[in-house]
Amino acid sequence: MKIKSSEFIISAVKPSQYPQTHMPEIALAGRSNVGKSSLINMLVNRKKLAKTSSVPGKTQTINFYLINNEFHLVDLPGYGYAKVSKRSQEEWGKIIETYLTSRENLVEVLQLVDIRHKPTVQDKQMYEWIKHFGFKGIVVATKLDKIKRSQRQKQISIIRKELGMDKDDVLIPVSSLNREGKEELWEVICSIFID
Ligand code: GTP
Ligand code: MG
Numbered sequence: 013m014k015i016k017s018s019e020f021i022i023s024a025v026k027p028s029q030y031p032q033t034h035m036p037e038i039a040l041a042g043r044s045n046v047g048k049s050s051l052i053n054m055l056v057n058r059k060k061l062a063k064t065s066s067v068p069g070k071t072q073t074i075n076f077y078l079i080n081n082e083f084h085l086v087d088l089p090g091y092g093y094a095k096v097s098k099r100s101q102e103e104w105g106k107i108i109e110t111y112l113t114s115r116e117n118l119v120e121v122l123q124l125v126d127i128r129h130k131p132t133v134q135d136k137q138m139y140e141w142i143k144h145f146g147f148k149g150i151v152v153a154t155k156l157d158k159i160k161r162s163q164r165q166k167q168i169s170i171i172r173k174e175l176g177m178d179k180d181d182v183l184i185p186v187s188s189l190n191r192e193g194k195e196e197l198w199e200v201i202c203s204i205f206i207d
Contacts, residue, residue: 013198016080018056023073025107027114031076037084037117038201040152041108041138042124044068044090047154047188051124052077052085054188055198068093072104074111083205084117092134112145120147120204123175127153127167127185131174139175148182150200151175156187 024030040048049062049071056079063070068090075087088111089104096104112118121142125131131139142149153171156164164185172183182200186193 013080013202015056017078018058018061018080019078020061021076021078021084023075025073027110030074030111030115031078031084033117035078035083035117036119036205037076037086037115038120038122038204039086039088039112039118040122040124041088041112041142042090042154043126043132043135044070044093044096046090046124046126048090048124049087050188051122051152051154051186052087054186054191054194055085055201062087069096069100072100074107086111086118091138092132112141118147120150120201122150122152124152124154125171125175126155127164127171128155128158130170136175139177148204150204151177151181151183152193152197153183153185154188156185156192157189 021031022029040051042048045068049064052062053059061077071087071089077085079085088108091105123139123142125135139149159167168183184193184197184200186197
């Protein structure tokens, strides 16, 4: 995909703050620190459009980015970071849930998991939820640069098995560091708009 423009639109914690448009949206869900914000930057060739941090819990609001004046990429707060207070975790959980269940613009959810790790209980719940609500649920395995080439297939098999993915379900391994997987992921994203 040729990126002609990318801009931050708004941070929201409730529906009244969501952009009032009919533009399609693709949301990124996943654990804190899995690399959601970094993936947005990688996809649009910007270093600091979305704020990233090595400390989990960076993104605490729903952030809308307008791409090519055509659609939004939506960065969600991460779930499952134990060091965040239970109350904050619950609040973020509600913010994410409200968005995912009420947003009519939402056309697909990318579920990010770290390629190095077995998906967590919350990852499995999220994936099931995405499927339940009729999305395809595109799994993006992040931080591909952190494992040896020889480990790739094994890690991918573990993720597929743990999430209960079917043969036809899509998993794209990516690295936001060295940009591997970028074109493959854009292809999948473009196909969402064509279907
Ligand atoms: P929250 O906002 O806390 O939910 O986290 P996030 O999912 O948005 O993660 P973020 O993009 O902030 O990245 C977390 C950390 O992982 C940062 O230190 C990133 O530099 C690092 N990181 C993200 N993607 C990659 C990757 O593909 N490779 C490597 N090596 N590091 C990555
Ligand atoms: Mg983030």
